[in-house]
Amino acid sequence: MGQTTFIVGLDGSDAGARALAFAKDRAKAAGDCKIVICYVIEWSPFTFQTAEENAQRHKRRENEIAMAHERVLDPALTSAKAEGFDIEGIVRHGDAADIIDALARERDAKQIMIGRVGTKGLKARIFGGVAGRLATTATVPVTIIP
Amino acid sequence: MLRLHHFVATLFACLLPGLASAQELATVNERVNQLFADYTGWYVGFIFAPLPGTDFSWIALWLVVGAVVFTIYFGAIQFSGFIHSIRLVKGDYSDPNDAGEVSHLQALATALSGTVGLGNIAGVAVAVSIGGAGATFWMIVAGLFGMATKFTECTLGVKYRNEYPDGSVSGGPMYYMVKGFKELGLPLGGAMAVLFSVFTILGALGGGNMFQANQAHAQISNVVGDYPGWITGLVLAVLTFAVIAGGLKSIARVTEKIVPFMGIFYVLVSVVILIMNYDQIIWAFGQIFVGAFTGLGIVGGFTGALIQGFRRAAFSNEAGIGSAAIAHSAVRTKEPVSEGYVALLEPFIDTVVICTMTALVIVISGVLAQDPQTGLYIWNAELGRITTEGDVGGVALTSAAYATAFSWFPVLLMVAVVLFAFSTMISWSYYGLKAWTYLFGEGQTKELIFKFIFCVFIVIGAAASLDPVIDFSDAMLFSMAIVNIIALYFLMPIVKRELHSYRSRLKSGKIVKTADQT
Numbered sequence: 001m002g003q004t005t006f007i008v009g010l011d012g013s014d015a016g017a018r019a020l021a022f023a024k025d026r027a028k029a030a031g032d033c034k035i036v037i038c039y040v041i042e043w044s045p046f047t048f049q050t051a052e053e054n055a056q057r058h059k060r061r062e063n064e065i066a067m068a069h070e071r072v073l074d075p076a077l078t079s080a081k082a083e084g085f086d087i088e089g090i091v092r093h094g095d096a097a098d099i100i101d102a103l104a105r106e107r108d109a110k111q112i113m114i115g116r117v118g119t120k121g122l123k124a125r126i127f128g129g130v131a132g133r134l135a136t137t138a139t140v141p142v143t144i145i146p
Numbered sequence: 147m148l149r150l151h152h153f154v155a156t157l158f159a160c161l162l163p164g165l166a167s168a169q170e171l172a173t174v175n176e177r178v179n180q181l182f183a184d185y186t187g188w189y190v191g192f193i194f195a196p197l198p199g200t201d202f203s204w205i206a207l208w209l210v211v212g213a214v215v216f217t218i219y220f221g222a223i224q225f226s227g228f229i230h231s232i233r234l235v236k237g238d239y240s241d242p243n244d245a246g247e248v249s250h251l252q253a254l255a256t257a258l259s260g261t262v263g264l265g266n267i268a269g270v271a272v273a274v275s276i277g278g279a280g281a282t283f284w285m286i287v288a289g290l291f292g293m294a295t296k297f298t299e300c301t302l303g304v305k306y307r308n309e310y311p312d313g314s315v316s317g318g319p320m321y322y323m324v325k326g327f328k329e330l331g332l333p334l335g336g337a338m339a340v341l342f343s344v345f346t347i348l349g350a351l352g353g354g355n356m357f358q359a360n361q362a363h364a365q366i367s368n369v370v371g372d373y374p375g376w377i378t379g380l381v382l383a384v385l386t387f388a389v390i391a392g393g394l395k396s397i398a399r400v401t402e403k404i405v406p407f408m409g410i411f412y413v414l415v416s417v418v419i420l421i422m423n424y425d426q427i428i429w430a431f432g433q434i435f436v437g438a439f440t441g442l443g444i445v446g447g448f449t450g451a452l453i454q455g456f457r458r459a460a461f462s463n464e465a466g467i468g469s470a471a472i473a474h475s476a477v478r479t480k481e482p483v484s485e486g487y488v489a490l491l492e493p494f495i496d497t498v499v500i501c502t503m504t505a506l507v508i509v510i511s512g513v514l515a516q517d518p519q520t521g522l523y524i525w526n527a528e529l530g531r532i533t534t535e536g537d538v539g540g541v542a543l544t545s546a547a548y549a550t551a552f553s554w555f556p557v558l559l560m561v562a563v564v565l566f567a568f569s570t571m572i573s574w575s576y577y578g579l580k581a582w583t584y585l586f587g588e589g590q591t592k593e594l595i596f597k598f599i600f601c602v603f604i605v606i607g608a609a610a611s612l613d614p615v616i617d618f619s620d621a622m623l624f625s626m627a628i629v630n631i632i633a634l635y636f637l638m639p640i641v642k643r644e645l646h647s648y649r650s651r652l653k654s655g656k657i658v659k660t661a662d663q664t
Binding site: 041043045046047048049050051052054055056057058059061062064065092093094 | 237240245246247248249251252253255256257259260312313314315316389390405406472473475476477478572573576577579
């Protein structure tokens with residue numbers, strides 16, 4: 001039997017952190033297991049932008065990716081690696097539920113683990129409802145961590 | 147250039163203290179008008195000069211001939227590539243790894259928000275009230291040809307844009323003039339770029355700014371009653387400054403969401419009116435076809451209809467002006483041709499769809515007076531146009547035509563006109579800024595100076611009735627097309643090479659739809 005993969009949705013919130021802690025727990029039990037943590041930056045190709053925003057878009061995108069790594073993924077990766085986990089961090093732009101499910105299929109994951117409540121404000125829009133949508137549409141089992 | 151400095155200096159000296167009272171303002175208006183008429187009247191006269199024996203300005207012919215040349219040269223790309231354009235906009239060929247970059251649809255929407263505006267509402271009414279229903283036919287024809295011009299200029303805009311180490315981009319005709327001409331070993335690319343930039347800055351301050359502010363104020367005071375224009379100007383200027391100089395991005399976001407919605411809503415209302423009058427649609431198209439070749443009694447007959455239609459299309463979709471090339475160059479595609487394909491949809495949406503909708507509703511609503519016996523239009527020689535209900539023209543005619551179906555429409559139209567004017571101003575502030583930074587270099591202070599000047603001109607545009615000033619800036623807008631289309635003629639072989647390469651890779655399967663990738 002090959003390596004088991006878990007996908008964990010992270011958004012910098014406590015619920016996200018609890019989802020990762022749960023994934024670590026399961027990974028220990030599963031043995032040969034890889035955890036892929038994914039941070040999704042909400043983005044839609046259908047929003048309307050000014051010409052100036054368009055011209056700055058690439059720069060902003062790079063900044064957003066760097067920030068996600070710096071603030072959310074890297075600290076999680078460092079501590080998980082120190083604990084001896086096989087872990088990888090991914091940042092993507094798009095719709096969180098779609099991206100996480102697509103990643104699960106891409107990596108042939110056994111399970112998606114996600115926090116139920118995201119951070120407040122804008123980020124709440126990213127993960128608020130995402131768990132619910134994943135539960136109904138995901139192609140692999142989903143565990144929602146309260 | 148010195149003369150220009152003299153104008154600007156005098157303009158500011160005259161206007162800023164003059165905003166204090168209406169009486170002073172009237173005097174200032176006269177002084178500025180006189181000043182502009184004296185200095186620039188000859189140039190405006192030259193740009194809008196009619197061809198001998200007609201009232202068809204040579205500049206409109208210049209744009210239409212350019213569009214026909216590009217259509218032939220690229221094998222009617224607007225028809226052969228139309229489906230591919232739609233697929234690109236849908237994102238069928240977008241690399242998922244590029245998610246988060248500007249999408250084709252976003253670039254298209256941004257460019258459209260700069261062109262969809264008063265031209266589609268007021269301009270069409272002017273064309274139809276002078277040229278009759280037949281003007282619509284020629285407007286559609288010119289709009290279809292204009293698609294090839296957009297394809298050419300936007301492909302070049304992406305191909306020769308500047309990409310900076312920080313990831314931001316600057317593109318537009320000035321860049322393809324310099325780099326493209328250098329590549330071909332041609333002289334004068336730099337000089338053309340400077341000339342184009344000067345025209346763009348002045349066009350941005352006028353047609354892309356003062357005219358918009360002026361018309362927005364006219365439309366608001368039409369509905370709510372007369373009040374001083376500087377109030378509208380100041381509000382618009384503050385909002386625009388907040389958007390373009392940073393800070394209140396939320397205003398931009400709100401506008402960005404409302405403007406496309408208004409555009410779609412405008413088309414939907416038009417469709418509803420057409421459905422309500424479905425029994426007249428065939429008749430209306432009959433009027434359009436018959437009018438296109440006979441004029442149905444308008445002055446100038448067939449040529450009268452053709453002139454109005456061509457002029458409206460050329461002035462509405464900005465194909466050949468070069469502005470779209472600036473807007474589209476922000477897309478981070480590896481294939482410049484793909485952006486050209488996307489851009490060719492602009493004149494289609496702007497002219498063939500939106501302008502035609504306005505024209506059809508005006509024709510069907512019956513606001514244009516026709517002789518019941520002969521079916522010919524009743525000409526009002528005094529006003530120089532077809533007799534209309536209430537003797538109105540321009541935006542008021544569009545408003546009256548839509549009001550025949552929905553009495554609340556004038557209020558909605560007011561909101562639409564103001565929003566379209568606002569979004570056009572934001573788009574043109576960017577085009578002007580790119581020309582400004584091309585001439586004076588990139589830098590926060592330099593950019594802020596331009597943004598401030600731009601906003602001051604909004605107040606001036608709304609407060610004053612400066613026809614000669616607006617005429618001059620319109621002349622600048624079309625001067626952009628003279629330089630730009632000359633450049634396009636020289637550079638079109640490069641676009642053809644790119645197109646061949648793109649098509650052969652599409653055929654051989656090197657460029658495949660994202661869904662088909664393994």
